[in-house]
Amino acid sequence: MxxxxxxxxxxxxxxxxxxxxxxxxxxxxxxxxxxxxxxxxxxxxxxxxxxxxxxxxxxxxxxxxxxxxxxxxxxxxxxxxxxxxxVYEKRKFSFLFFIGVWMLLFIGTGITIMNYHVDVSMQEVHQKLFKLITGREDKSPLLIQIPYSFGLGLGMVLFFNHFFKKRFNEEPSPLEVEMFNYQQDLDQYVIMNENKESIRQIDDR
Amino acid sequence: MMTGNLILVAVIGFAGGLSVGAGFVAFLTVLGLLPRLTQLTKTMKMIHYYEWAVVFGVLAGGWLSLQGNILHWNQYVLPIIGVANGVFNGMLAAALTEVLNVFPILSKRIGIQDKMVYLIMAVVFGKVIGSLFQWIYFVNL
The missing domain is CATH 2.60.480.10 (eubacterium ventriosum atcc domain)
Known part of the structure; x- marks a missing residue:
């Protein structure tokens, strides 16, 4: 044997x-x-x-x-x-479609951050901060707010690991880990649900 | 009677602070911001000092916002604070699990896994432009 x-x-x-x-x-x-x-x-x-x-x-x-x-x-x-x-023939990549999604994300996130700022009274906090540090009143303290806005973008880029892509090659970024987890969940689902060996239907159903 | 009230108020204040502080730390932990920062800067050993930085930051912010002191510093400290504030908030926004779960699903649905960078860029620019628009134009409407 x-x-x-x-x-x-x-x-x-x-x-x-x-x-x-x-x-x-x-x-x-x-x-x-x-x-x-x-x-x-x-x-x-x-x-x-x-x-x-x-x-x-x-x-x-x-x-x-x-x-x-x-x-x-x-x-x-x-x-x-x-x-x-x-693998079927690769779906043609529609540029128009892509622009649509891009604009959706762009406008959506822009409005969302504005909602968030109003929600947490960011303007008021910035005004108070300006008063706290300089002693003067300023209705729109752009000296904080413009650096803040650019910092916002920088923070997101840092988190998604695009500046340091070359330097930390071996470590996956949080997004890559999340993609992996999502794929695993999908795989788990199809393994259970597409596998003929793991499901047995009652005949007369 | 008076002393009793004072003690009661102090206990209530302390209890409120305790739960808010615990909630704040729990929030930070869920988002995994500190691990991400130590991973980027390769300073895993210093994580305990970062914890203290968070604690002191919260204490300082809490104290200053409640007292209404005026520091009379040079106004050019403000952009530094602004950038720090922005980077921190940006990382928070990026870390929110909703954001993280949107990308995998979206990119899989429309089949553009290799063009993810551009979608992330859309979100980043959206945040920056939205924020600038609000501060420069929208609040003065």
Whole structure:
């Protein structure tokens, strides 16, 4: 009895109508001739009905391996399923669309910061601060407020790590971490909901 | 009677300060501003001093805003305070989890993950221009 090790890959990209073989989704380690035969098994063919995500579960792979050679002993490690993402032709990047989103963010955040300033009585605080430090009254203390406004932008840029991009290459910025977390949540969802092996419907529903 | 009132008022004031102070620190902690600053400047070891900076900043701000003293400093200290104020607020705005969650979802929906920088720039310019517009023009309407 031969021993083989299999490890599912986390995420693979395929094209439409492509045959997904074992070697695309699984790393197999074992005697070379067996591995070569195993890797060539076709698991499925990507069809249009599959939309853009297919989940291949470890049990499907083990089933196929068993069908080929029931004598093999399979040791598994790593993730229990692979997310197969079907890459369709890249959506054309619409410049107009982009400008729209850009303007939305620009105007939206501009108004939001104004609302925030009114909400926390920023004007009043700045006036008081001006009085506190200089002893004079000033209805609009621009000497604080203009540096403040530019500082606002600088603070955001600092937080999103764009000045220091080159210098701290290894450490991800908060935004990158957040993107990663979001992707993980999405993956978790599709693993549970797109996986045929983890859902069993009642027949007459 | 009088002493009793005084003690009561002092207790109420102390309790109010205690909860506001705790709330303020909790707010800062949730936003993760200090870790971010130490990460940028590589001064993780100094984090305890930064904590004290926050405490003293809150104490000084609280005391000065409640007392109405006048310091008679040179007016050119003000831009320094203004910039510090702005950077801090900008980082707060950037750190707000809503802001952080907007970008991943938005960029995924419209499929422009590689052009994220421009979207961030939109937000940054929006904040700066909105703020300038308000102080220079809007408040005088």
């Amino acid at each position: 031969e021993l083989i090790y299999v490890r599912m890959r986390n995420r693979v990209y395929v094209k439409l109508n492509q045959e997904v073989k074992v070697k695309d989704v699984v790393k197999v380690i074992g005697p070379e001739d067996i591995v070569r035969k195993l890797e060539d098994i076709t698991l499925l063919e990507v069809k249009k009905e599959d939309k853009n995500i297919i989940i291949i579960d470890l049990v499907q792979v083990i089933q196929e391996i068993g069908r080929m050679d029931g004598e093999l002993e399979v040791q598994t490690f790593g993730p229990a399923q692979t997310i197969v993402e079907v």
